[in-house]
Amino acid sequence: MISKFLAAMAVAAVLHITPTVVLVQRPDAVKALLPGAEAFFAREVHLSNTDAHRLHEAVDWSPEDGVLTFYTGKTADRVAGALVFVRVDTPHGPVEVAVGFTPAGAIGGVVVTKATVETKPWVLEALRAGLVDGYKGLKPGSTPAGAAALKDRIGALPAYMAGQLDKGVARALLAYGTFYRGAKT
């Protein structure tokens, strides 16, 4: 009886997702990913049912309220780049990545903005091993493979989180390719 009770307590503890930790403030991520930008614009893409379904089928992602928000940075009249924040829900809690795109349409940088108390050390280990460097230059249509590239250099849980971050970058690539570059305002 007591062992069953303890087991139930342990399960409850395991299921308790630890609080979210902000690794980088969103404005700081924007400044890092859109260097030199002086003005910022939010491009809100309100997805139709068909497009929302297509996005979900492709990358297992449904943005909050069906709205994809891209942020564009401009310097005078020149576009400095665009970025999108993507949340990935893992069994250990959510992580959020900011994926920045150059005017040429390739990934210019990736910043992990949020993790949880539990996943933060795993995320940091993956970042220290150079996870985000592998994303630079990827264009829509390519597949991020940061976890595979690092798997022999980092522990199992950091590699797992790298896989989750790959998922976030894949979502950003598809969303950007389909709904930013492919859309008309």
Added chain:
Amino acid sequence: MVYDLRHADTRLRWLVTCLLGTFGVAYLFGAWMVGLYAGFTPRSVAATYRGPKMPMHMPPETTVVVEHAVTLGELAEPAHTVDRDLLVQDTHVHIPMYGVIAAALSAVVLGLALPSWAGFGLITLLFAAPWLDFAGMWLTKLVAPGFALVTLAGGWAMGLGYGIVTALAMWQMWTPKKGVAG
């Protein structure tokens, strides 16, 4: 009843003391966390659980793009709110734990020298407090912001229940009794 903390073995009284001390630390940090994420006023609790008033999302017939200028300040994190999904998770995780805590404190109540009605009352208070707490959160979210008062009442009732049990237990367990050797 044989179970009487006033005359219990010192080890049992020490166990109860440690248990209450541990709960006390947990409650202090709980209050700190409430202060960080929800606040102690009806307005702040309502804002946390009610969330911003959003129109029901209706997807457009075709995908629509809207662009507007933003400042970096607008990109900063919004105030912490608890959406329905998070409240489901919080309720799922916390209600069992609150039940276990109320049961542990009730077990202490059973060992106190109290009139039967006082024992019933305290046990009811210990279990009612978390129910009020979470009922208030759900009612605030689903019915009206004014139910934040129910959540606040639940939170204070939890502290009150713990305070009464701890004070009575410490008094009855550790104050010298007439005619009893220490």
